[in-house]
Amino acid sequence: MRTIKALKADVLFQLKQGFYIVYIVLILIYMLIISQLPSDASKIAIPLIIFGDPSIVGFFFIGGIVMLEKIQGVLQYIVVTPLRIREYLLSKIISLSILGEIAGIIIGATTYRESINWLLLMVGILISSVFFTLLGFLTVTRSDSVNEYFIDMIPYMFIGILPCFSLIDFPYNWLFNIFPSVLGLRLIFGAFYGISAANVSFFIISGIITNILLFNYTENVFENRIVYGGESK
Protein backbone atom coordinates (compact mmCIF):
# COMPACT_ATOMS: atom_id res chain seq x y z
CA MET A 1 0.00 0.00 0.00
CA ARG A 2 1.26 3.44 -0.91
CA THR A 3 0.48 4.92 2.52
CA ILE A 4 2.80 2.37 4.16
CA LYS A 5 5.51 3.19 1.60
CA ALA A 6 5.03 6.88 2.35
CA LEU A 7 5.25 6.15 6.06
CA LYS A 8 8.56 4.42 5.49
CA ALA A 9 9.80 7.46 3.56
CA ASP A 10 8.63 9.79 6.32
CA VAL A 11 10.34 7.85 9.09
CA LEU A 12 13.61 7.76 7.16
CA PHE A 13 13.33 11.47 6.36
CA GLN A 14 12.56 12.41 9.98
CA LEU A 15 15.42 10.24 11.22
CA LYS A 16 17.99 11.64 8.77
CA GLN A 17 16.88 15.22 9.34
CA GLY A 18 17.51 14.78 13.05
CA PHE A 19 13.93 15.10 14.29
CA TYR A 20 14.21 12.03 16.51
CA ILE A 21 17.30 13.32 18.29
CA VAL A 22 15.46 16.55 19.07
CA TYR A 23 12.55 14.49 20.30
CA ILE A 24 14.62 12.35 22.65
CA VAL A 25 16.11 15.50 24.17
CA LEU A 26 12.61 16.91 24.56
CA ILE A 27 11.37 13.83 26.43
CA LEU A 28 14.39 13.94 28.72
CA ILE A 29 13.64 17.57 29.51
CA TYR A 30 10.02 16.71 30.39
CA MET A 31 11.16 13.93 32.67
CA LEU A 32 13.66 16.22 34.33
CA ILE A 33 10.97 18.86 34.96
CA ILE A 34 8.56 16.30 36.39
CA SER A 35 11.20 14.86 38.71
CA GLN A 36 11.77 18.30 40.19
CA LEU A 37 8.09 18.84 41.05
CA PRO A 38 6.52 18.01 44.42
CA SER A 39 4.33 14.90 44.03
CA ASP A 40 1.02 16.85 44.29
CA ALA A 41 1.95 19.14 41.45
CA SER A 42 3.30 16.32 39.34
CA LYS A 43 -0.05 14.55 39.45
CA ILE A 44 -1.49 17.44 37.46
CA ALA A 45 1.64 18.13 35.46
CA ILE A 46 2.09 14.62 34.05
CA PRO A 47 -1.23 14.47 32.16
CA LEU A 48 -0.73 18.05 31.02
CA ILE A 49 2.73 17.31 29.66
CA ILE A 50 1.54 14.11 27.99
CA PHE A 51 -1.19 16.16 26.33
CA GLY A 52 1.06 19.08 25.46
CA ASP A 53 3.84 17.03 23.92
CA PRO A 54 2.06 15.65 20.84
CA SER A 55 0.47 19.04 20.27
CA ILE A 56 3.86 20.71 20.17
CA VAL A 57 5.21 17.90 18.02
CA GLY A 58 2.21 18.04 15.71
CA PHE A 59 2.52 21.75 15.35
CA PHE A 60 6.24 22.36 15.09
CA PHE A 61 7.47 19.10 13.67
CA ILE A 62 4.97 19.05 10.84
CA GLY A 63 5.88 22.67 10.10
CA GLY A 64 9.56 21.80 9.97
CA ILE A 65 9.05 18.65 7.95
CA VAL A 66 6.83 20.15 5.26
CA MET A 67 8.96 23.29 5.11
CA LEU A 68 12.06 21.18 4.48
CA GLU A 69 10.21 19.22 1.80
CA LYS A 70 9.17 22.47 0.18
CA ILE A 71 12.64 23.98 0.29
CA GLN A 72 14.27 20.83 -1.10
CA GLY A 73 11.55 20.70 -3.77
CA VAL A 74 10.58 17.13 -2.91
CA LEU A 75 6.98 18.14 -2.42
CA GLN A 76 6.94 19.50 -5.97
CA TYR A 77 8.02 16.06 -7.15
CA ILE A 78 5.69 14.05 -4.93
CA VAL A 79 2.68 15.66 -6.60
CA VAL A 80 3.68 14.15 -9.96
CA THR A 81 3.83 10.61 -8.55
CA PRO A 82 0.78 8.38 -8.01
CA LEU A 83 0.87 9.13 -4.27
CA ARG A 84 -2.48 10.74 -3.35
CA ILE A 85 -2.57 13.83 -1.19
CA ARG A 86 -4.65 12.00 1.40
CA GLU A 87 -2.05 9.25 1.59
CA TYR A 88 0.66 11.87 1.95
CA LEU A 89 -1.20 13.58 4.81
CA LEU A 90 -2.15 10.31 6.45
CA SER A 91 1.37 8.94 6.56
CA LYS A 92 2.69 12.12 8.17
CA ILE A 93 -0.13 12.08 10.73
CA ILE A 94 0.56 8.43 11.54
CA SER A 95 4.30 9.01 11.89
CA LEU A 96 3.85 11.89 14.32
CA SER A 97 1.07 10.18 16.27
CA ILE A 98 3.31 7.18 16.83
CA LEU A 99 5.93 9.54 18.25
CA GLY A 100 3.35 11.12 20.56
CA GLU A 101 2.16 7.70 21.75
CA ILE A 102 5.67 6.46 22.45
CA ALA A 103 6.55 9.63 24.35
CA GLY A 104 3.29 9.56 26.33
CA ILE A 105 3.81 5.95 27.36
CA ILE A 106 7.45 6.52 28.33
CA ILE A 107 6.65 9.62 30.35
CA GLY A 108 3.63 8.01 32.04
CA ALA A 109 5.40 4.75 32.83
CA THR A 110 8.55 6.32 34.24
CA THR A 111 7.07 9.16 36.26
CA TYR A 112 3.55 8.27 37.45
CA ARG A 113 3.38 6.05 40.53
CA GLU A 114 -0.32 5.09 40.51
CA SER A 115 -2.25 3.16 37.87
CA ILE A 116 -3.10 4.57 34.45
CA ASN A 117 -5.73 3.42 31.94
CA TRP A 118 -3.27 2.98 29.08
CA LEU A 119 -5.81 2.37 26.35
CA LEU A 120 -7.65 5.56 27.20
CA LEU A 121 -4.36 7.44 27.37
CA MET A 122 -3.42 6.28 23.90
CA VAL A 123 -6.81 7.19 22.45
CA GLY A 124 -6.60 10.64 24.03
CA ILE A 125 -3.12 11.23 22.65
CA LEU A 126 -4.22 10.07 19.20
CA ILE A 127 -7.20 12.40 19.02
CA SER A 128 -5.27 15.50 20.03
CA SER A 129 -2.19 14.57 18.03
CA VAL A 130 -4.17 14.21 14.80
CA PHE A 131 -5.88 17.53 15.45
CA PHE A 132 -2.69 19.48 16.07
CA THR A 133 -0.93 17.89 13.11
CA LEU A 134 -3.78 18.96 10.85
CA LEU A 135 -3.60 22.50 12.23
CA GLY A 136 0.14 22.41 11.56
CA PHE A 137 -0.53 21.35 7.97
CA LEU A 138 -3.00 24.19 7.49
CA THR A 139 -0.39 26.63 8.74
CA VAL A 140 2.45 25.34 6.61
CA THR A 141 0.48 25.34 3.36
CA ARG A 142 0.25 29.09 3.75
CA SER A 143 3.82 29.91 4.54
CA ASP A 144 6.81 29.99 2.25
CA SER A 145 9.44 30.50 4.93
CA VAL A 146 10.10 29.61 8.54
CA ASN A 147 9.52 33.22 9.59
CA GLU A 148 6.16 33.27 7.87
CA TYR A 149 5.32 30.00 9.58
CA PHE A 150 5.78 31.50 13.01
CA ILE A 151 3.38 34.31 12.17
CA ASP A 152 0.78 32.21 10.31
CA MET A 153 0.81 29.81 13.24
CA ILE A 154 -0.73 32.20 15.75
CA PRO A 155 -4.43 31.90 14.82
CA TYR A 156 -4.20 28.09 14.54
CA MET A 157 -2.44 27.94 17.87
CA PHE A 158 -5.38 29.79 19.42
CA ILE A 159 -7.86 27.41 17.81
CA GLY A 160 -5.95 24.50 19.28
CA ILE A 161 -5.12 25.73 22.75
CA LEU A 162 -7.70 28.30 23.90
CA PRO A 163 -10.71 25.93 24.03
CA CYS A 164 -8.74 23.76 26.46
CA PHE A 165 -9.47 26.29 29.19
CA SER A 166 -13.02 24.98 29.04
CA LEU A 167 -11.86 22.22 31.36
CA ILE A 168 -12.26 24.82 34.07
CA ASP A 169 -15.96 24.80 34.97
CA PHE A 170 -18.06 27.62 33.59
CA PRO A 171 -21.57 27.77 32.08
CA TYR A 172 -21.91 26.10 28.68
CA ASN A 173 -18.29 24.94 28.72
CA TRP A 174 -19.47 21.60 27.23
CA LEU A 175 -19.92 23.50 23.95
CA PHE A 176 -16.17 23.28 23.52
CA ASN A 177 -16.37 19.51 23.37
CA ILE A 178 -16.32 19.66 19.60
CA PHE A 179 -12.61 20.56 19.71
CA PRO A 180 -10.47 17.42 19.51
CA SER A 181 -7.86 19.14 21.66
CA VAL A 182 -10.39 19.52 24.49
CA LEU A 183 -11.59 15.95 23.99
CA GLY A 184 -8.06 14.59 23.93
CA LEU A 185 -7.23 16.45 27.11
CA ARG A 186 -10.38 15.19 28.85
CA LEU A 187 -9.63 11.62 27.82
CA ILE A 188 -6.04 11.88 29.01
CA PHE A 189 -7.16 13.23 32.38
CA GLY A 190 -9.72 10.44 32.41
CA ALA A 191 -6.95 7.90 31.95
CA PHE A 192 -5.37 9.15 35.16
CA TYR A 193 -8.37 9.98 37.35
CA GLY A 194 -11.26 7.97 35.94
CA ILE A 195 -14.09 8.95 33.59
CA SER A 196 -17.61 7.66 32.90
CA ALA A 197 -18.11 5.21 30.04
CA ALA A 198 -20.76 7.48 28.50
CA ASN A 199 -18.33 10.36 28.38
CA VAL A 200 -15.60 8.19 26.87
CA SER A 201 -17.80 7.07 24.01
CA PHE A 202 -19.15 10.56 23.39
CA PHE A 203 -15.69 12.15 23.44
CA ILE A 204 -14.20 9.54 21.13
CA ILE A 205 -17.00 9.78 18.57
CA SER A 206 -17.00 13.56 18.66
CA GLY A 207 -13.20 13.65 18.30
CA ILE A 208 -13.22 11.29 15.35
CA ILE A 209 -15.92 13.23 13.52
CA THR A 210 -14.23 16.62 13.94
CA ASN A 211 -10.88 15.21 12.92
CA ILE A 212 -12.31 13.58 9.79
CA LEU A 213 -14.03 16.81 8.76
CA LEU A 214 -10.84 18.76 9.37
CA PHE A 215 -8.83 16.15 7.46
CA ASN A 216 -11.04 16.57 4.39
CA TYR A 217 -10.79 20.33 4.63
CA THR A 218 -7.00 20.16 4.96
CA GLU A 219 -6.79 17.85 1.95
CA ASN A 220 -8.68 20.43 -0.09
CA VAL A 221 -6.58 23.35 1.05
CA PHE A 222 -3.41 21.38 0.48
CA GLU A 223 -4.46 20.42 -3.02
CA ASN A 224 -5.32 23.99 -3.96
CA ARG A 225 -2.23 25.57 -2.47
CA ILE A 226 0.47 22.98 -3.04
CA VAL A 227 -0.53 20.90 -6.07
CA TYR A 228 -2.09 23.71 -8.06
CA GLY A 229 -0.14 26.43 -6.28
CA GLY A 230 1.22 27.82 -9.55
CA GLU A 231 -2.21 29.08 -10.56
CA SER A 232 -2.53 31.81 -8.03
CA LYS A 233 1.05 32.77 -7.21
Next chain:
Amino acid sequence: MIRVSEMDFTYEKSKKKAIKGINFNIEKGEIFGFLGPSGAGKTTTQRILIGLLRGYQGSVEIMGKERRMLSKDFFENIGVAFDFPNLYQKLTAIENLKLIGSYYKNNCLNIDELLERVGLLGDKDKKVEGFSKGMKMRLNFIRSIMHDPEILFFDEPTSGLDPINAKIVKDMIVELKERGKTVFLTTHNMTVAEQLCDRVAFIVDGGIPVIDRPDNLKLKYGKHTVKVKYVENNVLKKEEFPMDSISHNSNFFQILKSKNIKTIHSQEATLEDIFIKLTGRELL
Protein backbone atom coordinates in the same frame (compact mmCIF):
# COMPACT_ATOMS: atom_id res chain seq x y z
CA MET B 1 -0.40 10.36 -27.77
CA ILE B 2 -0.91 14.06 -26.99
CA ARG B 3 -3.32 16.36 -28.85
CA VAL B 4 -3.59 19.99 -27.90
CA SER B 5 -6.08 22.21 -29.67
CA GLU B 6 -6.90 25.87 -29.23
CA MET B 7 -5.43 25.86 -25.76
CA ASP B 8 -5.57 29.15 -23.87
CA PHE B 9 -4.29 29.77 -20.39
CA THR B 10 -4.28 32.80 -18.12
CA TYR B 11 -2.71 32.77 -14.68
CA GLU B 12 -5.20 33.62 -11.96
CA LYS B 13 -3.51 36.79 -10.80
CA SER B 14 -2.53 38.07 -14.21
CA LYS B 15 -4.58 39.83 -16.83
CA LYS B 16 -2.81 38.75 -19.97
CA LYS B 17 -2.87 35.31 -21.50
CA ALA B 18 0.23 33.22 -20.90
CA ILE B 19 -0.81 30.77 -23.67
CA LYS B 20 -2.75 31.93 -26.71
CA GLY B 21 -4.70 29.29 -28.62
CA ILE B 22 -1.90 26.86 -29.37
CA ASN B 23 -2.28 23.63 -31.37
CA PHE B 24 0.03 20.65 -31.64
CA ASN B 25 0.02 16.86 -31.70
CA ILE B 26 2.70 14.53 -30.44
CA GLU B 27 2.77 10.97 -31.76
CA LYS B 28 3.80 7.89 -29.83
CA GLY B 29 7.54 7.30 -30.04
CA GLU B 30 8.30 10.89 -30.95
CA ILE B 31 10.67 13.37 -29.34
CA PHE B 32 8.94 16.72 -29.49
CA GLY B 33 10.85 19.87 -28.57
CA PHE B 34 9.48 23.13 -27.29
CA LEU B 35 11.87 25.96 -28.06
CA GLY B 36 11.53 29.53 -27.06
CA PRO B 37 12.97 32.43 -25.13
CA SER B 38 12.44 32.93 -21.42
CA GLY B 39 8.84 33.68 -20.55
CA ALA B 40 7.47 32.26 -23.80
CA GLY B 41 5.24 29.73 -22.06
CA LYS B 42 7.24 26.49 -22.20
CA THR B 43 6.94 25.62 -18.53
CA THR B 44 3.31 26.74 -18.46
CA THR B 45 2.40 24.39 -21.32
CA GLN B 46 4.30 21.54 -19.74
CA ARG B 47 2.61 22.08 -16.37
CA ILE B 48 -0.83 22.04 -18.02
CA LEU B 49 -0.08 18.75 -19.77
CA ILE B 50 1.30 17.22 -16.58
CA GLY B 51 -1.82 18.40 -14.76
CA LEU B 52 -0.37 20.95 -12.37
CA LEU B 53 -2.38 23.86 -13.75
CA ARG B 54 -6.14 23.72 -14.02
CA GLY B 55 -8.54 25.99 -15.78
CA TYR B 56 -7.14 25.90 -19.31
CA GLN B 57 -9.46 26.60 -22.25
CA GLY B 58 -9.59 24.40 -25.32
CA SER B 59 -8.72 20.75 -25.36
CA VAL B 60 -5.75 18.75 -24.12
CA GLU B 61 -6.02 15.04 -24.87
CA ILE B 62 -3.48 12.61 -23.50
CA MET B 63 -3.63 8.92 -24.39
CA GLY B 64 -7.12 9.55 -25.74
CA LYS B 65 -8.57 11.24 -22.66
CA GLU B 66 -9.15 14.87 -21.78
CA ARG B 67 -6.50 15.95 -19.26
CA ARG B 68 -8.93 17.34 -16.74
CA MET B 69 -10.75 13.97 -16.62
CA LEU B 70 -7.65 11.93 -15.82
CA SER B 71 -7.17 10.60 -12.29
CA LYS B 72 -3.99 10.34 -10.25
CA ASP B 73 -3.34 6.94 -11.86
CA PHE B 74 -2.22 8.96 -14.86
CA PHE B 75 1.07 9.53 -13.05
CA GLU B 76 1.86 5.79 -13.17
CA ASN B 77 2.67 6.37 -16.83
CA ILE B 78 4.32 9.74 -16.64
CA GLY B 79 7.90 10.65 -15.90
CA VAL B 80 8.88 14.22 -15.09
CA ALA B 81 12.29 15.81 -14.69
CA PHE B 82 12.02 19.43 -13.67
CA ASP B 83 14.81 21.85 -14.51
CA PHE B 84 15.62 22.10 -10.81
CA PRO B 85 16.83 18.90 -9.12
CA ASN B 86 14.31 18.37 -6.32
CA LEU B 87 15.75 15.59 -4.19
CA TYR B 88 15.86 14.60 -0.53
CA GLN B 89 19.13 16.26 0.51
CA LYS B 90 19.86 14.18 3.61
CA LEU B 91 19.11 10.88 1.91
CA THR B 92 21.47 8.91 -0.30
CA ALA B 93 21.08 8.59 -4.06
CA ILE B 94 19.73 5.06 -3.77
CA GLU B 95 17.31 6.00 -0.97
CA ASN B 96 16.00 8.85 -3.09
CA LEU B 97 15.26 6.46 -5.94
CA LYS B 98 13.86 3.61 -3.86
CA LEU B 99 11.48 5.74 -1.78
CA ILE B 100 9.95 7.49 -4.76
CA GLY B 101 10.04 4.28 -6.83
CA SER B 102 7.93 2.50 -4.22
CA TYR B 103 4.93 4.70 -5.05
CA TYR B 104 4.55 3.14 -8.51
CA LYS B 105 2.76 -0.08 -9.42
CA ASN B 106 5.29 -0.84 -12.15
CA ASN B 107 8.38 -2.60 -11.00
CA CYS B 108 11.27 -0.24 -11.41
CA LEU B 109 13.96 -0.77 -14.00
CA ASN B 110 17.28 -2.00 -12.68
CA ILE B 111 18.34 0.94 -10.53
CA ASP B 112 22.02 0.00 -10.31
CA GLU B 113 22.15 -0.19 -14.08
CA LEU B 114 20.64 3.30 -14.38
CA LEU B 115 23.07 4.68 -11.80
CA GLU B 116 25.97 3.05 -13.61
CA ARG B 117 24.84 4.53 -16.89
CA VAL B 118 24.95 8.11 -15.60
CA GLY B 119 28.15 7.50 -13.66
CA LEU B 120 26.65 7.58 -10.17
CA LEU B 121 26.96 3.96 -9.12
CA GLY B 122 30.02 4.67 -6.97
CA ASP B 123 28.15 7.50 -5.22
CA LYS B 124 24.89 5.68 -4.65
CA ASP B 125 25.33 5.46 -0.88
CA LYS B 126 26.36 9.09 -0.48
CA LYS B 127 24.03 11.81 0.69
CA VAL B 128 22.69 13.98 -2.09
CA GLU B 129 23.57 17.19 -0.24
CA GLY B 130 27.22 16.55 -1.11
CA PHE B 131 26.50 16.15 -4.82
CA SER B 132 27.45 18.71 -7.47
CA LYS B 133 24.71 20.35 -9.56
CA GLY B 134 25.50 18.01 -12.44
CA MET B 135 25.31 14.90 -10.25
CA LYS B 136 21.96 16.01 -8.88
CA MET B 137 20.65 16.65 -12.40
CA ARG B 138 21.69 13.15 -13.47
CA LEU B 139 19.98 11.59 -10.45
CA ASN B 140 16.94 13.74 -11.14
CA PHE B 141 16.93 12.43 -14.69
CA ILE B 142 17.05 8.73 -13.88
CA ARG B 143 14.44 9.15 -11.18
CA SER B 144 12.04 10.30 -13.90
CA ILE B 145 12.57 7.21 -16.05
CA MET B 146 13.05 4.45 -13.44
CA HIS B 147 9.38 3.39 -13.38
CA ASP B 148 9.45 2.95 -17.16
CA PRO B 149 6.69 5.46 -18.01
CA GLU B 150 5.13 5.90 -21.45
CA ILE B 151 5.34 9.69 -21.62
CA LEU B 152 8.28 11.74 -20.42
CA PHE B 153 8.47 15.44 -19.71
CA PHE B 154 11.92 16.95 -19.51
CA ASP B 155 12.46 20.60 -18.68
CA GLU B 156 15.96 21.61 -19.86
CA PRO B 157 17.33 18.07 -19.48
CA THR B 158 20.96 18.95 -20.16
CA SER B 159 21.26 22.20 -18.25
CA GLY B 160 24.11 22.16 -15.76
CA LEU B 161 25.76 19.12 -17.36
CA ASP B 162 29.26 18.94 -18.79
CA PRO B 163 29.49 17.82 -22.47
CA ILE B 164 30.24 14.19 -21.63
CA ASN B 165 27.31 13.80 -19.27
CA ALA B 166 25.06 15.82 -21.54
CA LYS B 167 25.90 13.32 -24.28
CA ILE B 168 25.00 10.39 -22.00
CA VAL B 169 21.64 11.94 -21.14
CA LYS B 170 20.93 12.74 -24.80
CA ASP B 171 21.78 9.17 -25.79
CA MET B 172 19.43 7.87 -23.11
CA ILE B 173 16.62 10.09 -24.39
CA VAL B 174 17.11 8.70 -27.90
CA GLU B 175 17.03 5.15 -26.50
CA LEU B 176 13.73 5.94 -24.77
CA LYS B 177 12.32 6.97 -28.10
CA GLU B 178 13.62 3.79 -29.71
CA ARG B 179 11.73 1.84 -27.07
CA GLY B 180 8.53 3.57 -28.16
CA LYS B 181 8.35 6.19 -25.41
CA THR B 182 6.98 9.63 -26.13
CA VAL B 183 9.15 12.55 -25.08
CA PHE B 184 8.18 16.18 -24.63
CA LEU B 185 11.13 18.40 -23.85
CA THR B 186 11.65 22.10 -23.46
CA THR B 187 14.91 23.87 -24.03
CA HIS B 188 16.64 27.12 -24.87
CA ASN B 189 19.39 25.10 -26.43
CA MET B 190 19.11 24.80 -30.21
CA THR B 191 21.87 22.22 -30.49
CA VAL B 192 20.05 19.92 -28.11
CA ALA B 193 16.88 20.43 -30.11
CA GLU B 194 18.61 19.74 -33.40
CA GLN B 195 20.30 16.60 -32.17
CA LEU B 196 17.31 15.08 -30.40
CA CYS B 197 13.98 16.26 -31.67
CA ASP B 198 11.91 14.68 -34.42
CA ARG B 199 9.90 17.88 -34.51
CA VAL B 200 10.22 21.24 -32.82
CA ALA B 201 7.72 23.94 -32.00
CA PHE B 202 8.93 27.52 -31.77
CA ILE B 203 7.03 29.24 -29.00
CA VAL B 204 7.07 32.99 -28.55
CA ASP B 205 4.77 35.09 -26.33
CA GLY B 206 2.40 32.18 -25.73
CA GLY B 207 1.92 31.38 -29.42
CA ILE B 208 3.45 28.78 -31.73
CA PRO B 209 4.28 30.30 -35.13
CA VAL B 210 6.16 27.24 -36.44
CA ILE B 211 6.13 23.47 -35.96
CA ASP B 212 8.31 21.29 -38.18
CA ARG B 213 11.15 18.83 -38.43
CA PRO B 214 14.54 20.48 -37.81
CA ASP B 215 15.92 19.23 -41.16
CA ASN B 216 12.85 20.55 -42.99
CA LEU B 217 13.26 23.93 -41.38
CA LYS B 218 16.86 24.06 -42.48
CA LEU B 219 15.89 23.10 -45.98
CA LYS B 220 13.10 25.61 -46.20
CA TYR B 221 14.66 28.58 -44.50
CA GLY B 222 18.37 27.94 -44.36
CA LYS B 223 20.67 29.61 -46.85
CA HIS B 224 22.78 26.97 -48.46
CA THR B 225 26.08 28.27 -49.79
CA VAL B 226 29.71 27.40 -50.38
CA LYS B 227 32.33 29.65 -48.88
CA VAL B 228 35.80 29.67 -50.46
CA LYS B 229 38.84 31.32 -48.91
CA TYR B 230 41.93 31.93 -51.04
CA VAL B 231 45.10 33.96 -51.07
CA GLU B 232 45.75 36.58 -53.74
CA ASN B 233 48.72 38.98 -53.64
CA ASN B 234 49.38 37.92 -50.06
CA VAL B 235 45.88 38.91 -48.98
CA LEU B 236 43.28 36.42 -47.68
CA LYS B 237 40.05 36.79 -49.67
CA LYS B 238 36.74 35.02 -49.38
CA GLU B 239 33.79 34.51 -51.64
CA GLU B 240 30.39 32.81 -51.20
CA PHE B 241 28.35 30.98 -53.88
CA PRO B 242 24.78 29.63 -53.76
CA MET B 243 24.81 25.82 -53.59
CA ASP B 244 21.91 25.15 -55.96
CA SER B 245 23.59 26.73 -59.04
CA ILE B 246 27.14 25.74 -58.16
CA SER B 247 27.53 23.23 -60.99
CA HIS B 248 27.38 25.93 -63.66
CA ASN B 249 28.95 28.81 -61.80
CA SER B 250 31.95 29.75 -63.93
CA ASN B 251 33.24 32.26 -61.43
CA PHE B 252 33.47 29.49 -58.80
CA PHE B 253 35.40 27.21 -61.15
CA GLN B 254 37.68 30.02 -62.19
CA ILE B 255 38.72 30.56 -58.59
CA LEU B 256 39.22 26.86 -58.00
CA LYS B 257 41.47 26.59 -61.06
CA SER B 258 43.54 29.70 -60.75
CA LYS B 259 43.78 30.70 -57.09
CA ASN B 260 45.69 29.46 -54.10
CA ILE B 261 42.75 27.91 -52.18
CA LYS B 262 42.94 27.80 -48.37
CA THR B 263 39.55 26.43 -47.31
CA ILE B 264 36.20 25.40 -48.86
CA HIS B 265 33.15 25.02 -46.61
CA SER B 266 29.47 24.49 -47.26
CA GLN B 267 27.41 26.82 -45.10
CA GLU B 268 24.16 25.85 -43.38
CA ALA B 269 21.91 28.00 -41.32
CA THR B 270 21.62 26.80 -37.74
CA LEU B 271 18.25 26.27 -36.12
CA GLU B 272 19.10 29.31 -34.09
CA ASP B 273 19.39 31.49 -37.22
CA ILE B 274 16.06 30.17 -38.44
CA PHE B 275 14.43 30.84 -35.10
CA ILE B 276 15.59 34.45 -35.21
CA LYS B 277 14.53 34.79 -38.83
CA LEU B 278 11.03 33.39 -38.23
CA THR B 279 10.20 34.92 -34.88
CA GLY B 280 12.25 38.06 -34.88
CA ARG B 281 13.48 37.03 -31.43
CA GLU B 282 16.74 35.95 -29.93
CA LEU B 283 16.74 32.83 -27.77
CA LEU B 284 17.68 33.59 -24.18
